[in-house]
Amino acid sequence: MAPVLRIEDVEVYYGGVIHVLKGVSLAVPEKGIVALLGANGAGKSTTLKAVSNLLRAERGEVARGTIEFLGRSVLKLDPADIVRLGIVQVLEGRRLFEHLTVEENLRAGAYAQTWGETVKSDLERVYEYFPALAERRELKAGYLSGGEQQMAAIGRAMMGRPKLILLDEPSMGLAPLLVKEIFQIVHRLNRDEDVAILLAEQNALMALSIVQYAYVMEGGRVVSEGRADALARDDTVRRFYLGMADHEEHQSYRKILEEKRAAAGMRNLRKRQSAGGSDDS
Amino acid sequence: MNDLIYGIELTITGLLIGSMYSMVALGFVLIFKASSVFNFAQGAMTLFAALTLVGLIPMVGFWVALLLTVGVMGGVAVFAERAIFRPLVGAEPLVIFVATLGLAFILEGSAQIFWGTQPHGLKLGLPVEPLMIGGVFVSMPDFISALAAAFFVILLVLFFHKTRIGLGLRAIADDHVAAQSMGIQLRKVWTIVWVLAGIVALAAGMLWGARIGVHFAMSLIALKALPVLIIGGIESIPGAIVAGLIVGVAEALGEGFIGPLVGGGVQDIMAYLVALLFLMFRPYGLFGEEMIERV
Numbered sequence: 298m299a300p301v302l303r304i305e306d307v308e309v310y311y312g313g314v315i316h317v318l319k320g321v322s323l324a325v326p327e328k329g330i331v332a333l334l335g336a337n338g339a340g341k342s343t344t345l346k347a348v349s350n351l352l353r354a355e356r357g358e359v360a361r362g363t364i365e366f367l368g369r370s371v372l373k374l375d376p377a378d379i380v381r382l383g384i385v386q387v388l389e390g391r392r393l394f395e396h397l398t399v400e401e402n403l404r405a406g407a408y409a410q411t412w413g414e415t416v417k418s419d420l421e422r423v424y425e426y427f428p429a430l431a432e433r434r435e436l437k438a439g440y441l442s443g444g445e446q447q448m449a450a451i452g453r454a455m456m457g458r459p460k461l462i463l464l465d466e467p468s469m470g471l472a473p474l475l476v477k478e479i480f481q482i483v484h485r486l487n488r489d490e491d492v493a494i495l496l497a498e499q500n501a502l503m504a505l506s507i508v509q510y511a512y513v514m515e516g517g518r519v520v521s522e523g524r525a526d527a528l529a530r531d532d533t534v535r536r537f538y539l540g541m542a543d544h545e546e547h548q549s550y551r552k553i554l555e556e557k558r559a560a561a562g563m564r565n566l567r568k569r570q571s572a573g574g575s576d577d578s
Numbered sequence: 579m580n581d582l583i584y585g586i587e588l589t590i591t592g593l594l595i596g597s598m599y600s601m602v603a604l605g606f607v608l609i610f611k612a613s614s615v616f617n618f619a620q621g622a623m624t625l626f627a628a629l630t631l632v633g634l635i636p637m638v639g640f641w642v643a644l645l646l647t648v649g650v651m652g653g654v655a656v657f658a659e660r661a662i663f664r665p666l667v668g669a670e671p672l673v674i675f676v677a678t679l680g681l682a683f684i685l686e687g688s689a690q691i692f693w694g695t696q697p698h699g700l701k702l703g704l705p706v707e708p709l710m711i712g713g714v715f716v717s718m719p720d721f722i723s724a725l726a727a728a729f730f731v732i733l734l735v736l737f738f739h740k741t742r743i744g745l746g747l748r749a750i751a752d753d754h755v756a757a758q759s760m761g762i763q764l765r766k767v768w769t770i771v772w773v774l775a776g777i778v779a780l781a782a783g784m785l786w787g788a789r790i791g792v793h794f795a796m797s798l799i800a801l802k803a804l805p806v807l808i809i810g811g812i813e814s815i816p817g818a819i820v821a822g823l824i825v826g827v828a829e830a831l832g833e834g835f836i837g838p839l840v841g842g843g844v845q846d847i848m849a850y851l852v853a854l855l856f857l858m859f860r861p862y863g864l865f866g867e868e869m870i871e872r873v
C-alpha cells in the first residue's frame with residue numbers, strides 16, 4: 298500500500314549547529330502502525346517533531362531530505378496547517394493544559410476543526426475509548442493521574458480527527474500494567490478508527506507487541522528495521538532492548554552488532570580450524 | 579446609624595469605581611495569559627484611545643468617533659503584535675517587558691504629536707441626578723460607568739470561556755508548544771488578544787476620561803492596575819474582577835473614614851496597602867493560578 302508518511306534522508310540541526318538527525322528514512326503505510334525504537338537521545342522525538350514541524354519552536358531545522366504526507370511535501374508548512382492536513386502529534390510527557398478541565402483539553406484538540414456538531418460526537422467517542430476521562434471531565438487536567446493524563450493526551454489528539462498520530466513515548470513513567478492497557482487502546486484506535494500511528498518508544502517489548510513494523514534508531518540514524526515479529530525474535534534487538542544485555546558501559550547497538558560479527562567471525566575461524574583438523578582447545 | 583449609611587454609600591461608590599479597576603486589570607490579564615508579559619503599554623494605550631476619541635468627536639460626532647477609535651486601536655494592536663512582539667517570540671520575558679515599555683513611549687509620543695499636550699474634557703452626556711436607592715445616594719455617572727464596565731467584564735469572561743479563541747488563549751497560557759501541536763496559531767490568537775486589549779483600553783479611557791478628564795496622567799492607570807493584579811493574581815480572571823472591587827471599596831472607605839482624620843490623600847495609598855497585605859499573606863493573589871503539583 299502507498300505510505301501515508303514517507304521520510305527520506307532527513308537531516309536535522311538544532312540552532313544551526315547541533316547535528317541530530319543524520320539521514321533518517323522511514324515510511325508509515327496507510328492505516329498502518331509503526332514503531333520508532335531507540336534509547337535516550339537516539340532522535341525519536343526529533344524525527345516526530347520534524348514531521349509535525351514543531352521543531353521550529355525549538356530552533357530546530359530540517360536541513361536536508363524530504364517529508365511527504367499523502368504524497369505531498371509538508372516541510373515548509375506551519376504546524377497548524379499540518380494539523381489541518383491530518384497529522385497530530387502527542388508530545389512526549391503528555392503536556393496537557395493543566396489549568397483547563399479534561400473536557401476543555403479535549404475541545405482544544407478539536408481547535409483546528411470547524412467548531413460544531415462533530416465536536417460533540419467526537420467527545421463522546423473519546424469518552425467511549427477512555428471511560429475514566431468521562432468521569433473526570435470537569436476536573437482540571439493537572440490533577441489527573443499519570444495514566445489518565447496519557448489517555449487525555451491521546452484523546453485530545455483524536456479530537457483533531459487525524460489520519461496519522463505521532464505518538465511520543467506514551468509509556469513514560471507509567472506502571473507496566475497501565476502501559477499495557479494504553480497500548481491496547483492505541484492498537485484498537487489504529488484498527489477501528491482508520492488512523493495510522495507512528496509510535497516512538499523506548500519500551501521496545503511493549504511496542505513490538507502492537508505494531509506491524511519497526512525502525513530502530515541510534516545516534517540520529519536508523520540502524521535496523523523489520524517486521525515486528527521478526528525484530529522481536531531478533532537476537533541483537535532482544536539483547537539490546539529487552540534488557541538481556543543491560544546497561545554495562547553504555548553498550549551501543551552498533552557495538553553489539555560488531556561484537557556479534559566478531560563472534561561470528563571467531564566461530565567461522567574455529568569451524569575452519571576444526572575442519573583443518575587441528576584442535577588446540 | 580449615620581455612619582452606617584455613610585459606610586454603605588462609600589461601599590457602593592467603591593464597588594462602582596472598582597468595576598472600572600476590574601476592567602482595566604482584565605486588559606493586563608488578557609495579554610499576560612497570552613504571552614506571559616506584563617504589558618506596561620496598557621496605560622499608554624488607554625491614554626492614546628481616549629485622546630483619539632476626544633480628538634475625533636468634534637470632527638465627526640461621538641458614534642463615528644467611537645467607531646473610528648476602535649479601528650485605530652485595532653491598528654495599534656496589529657502594529658504592536660507584528661512589529662514588536664512577533665520578532666521577539668521566544669525572547670526572555672524581561673526583554674518583552676522592555677518592548678512594552680518602548681511601545682508605551684511610542685504611543686505617548688505619537689499621541690502628543692497628533693493631539694497635543696492639552697488636557698481635554700470628555701462629556702458623554704450621561705444623566706447626573708443621583709440615584710436614590712433605599713435612602714442611599716448613588717452617583718448616576720458612576721452607576722452608568724459601572725454598568726458599562728460590568729458589561730465589558732462579562733463580555734471578556736464569555737470570550738475567555740465560551741469562544742474557540744478564548745480556549746486557544748487559555749491553552750497557550752498553559753503550554754504554548756502543546757497548543758501549537760493541536761493547530762492553535764499563536765500569532766492569530768496574539769493579534770486578536772492585542773485587539774481586545776486595545777478595545778478594553780478604549781473603554782477604560784472613555785469611562786475614566788468622563789470622570790476625570792483626558793490627560794497624560796491617564797497612562798498612570800497602569801500603576802492603578804498593579805495592586806489589583808497583585809491582589810487578584812495576574813493570571814486570574816475572577817481574581818482581577820474581585821480584586822478590582824476590593825481596591826475600589828478599600829479606597830472609598832479609606833478616604834471616607836480615615837481620610838478626614840489625616841487630612842485626605844488616603845485613597846491613593848489604600849490600594850497599595852491592601853496589596854502589601856496580600857503580598858505578605860497570599861503572594862499568589864486571591865485566585866492566582868495554583869501551582870498544580872501531583873506526587
Ligand SMILES: Nc1ncnc2c1ncn2[C@@H]1O[C@H](COP(=O)(O)OP(=O)(O)OP(=O)(O)O)[C@@H](O)[C@H]1O
Binds near residue numbers: 315335342357
Ligand atoms: N532543542 C534542542 N536543542 C539541542 N539539542 C537537542 C534539542 N532537542 C534534542 N536535542 C538533542 O538531540 C538528540 C536527540 O534527541 P531526541 O529528543 O530526539 O531523542 P529521543 O530519541 O526522543 O530520546 P528520549 O527517548 O530520551 O526521548 C539528543 O542528543 C538531544 O540532546
Ligand SMILES: [Mg+2]
Binds near residue numbers: 341342389465466
Ligand atoms: Mg523523545
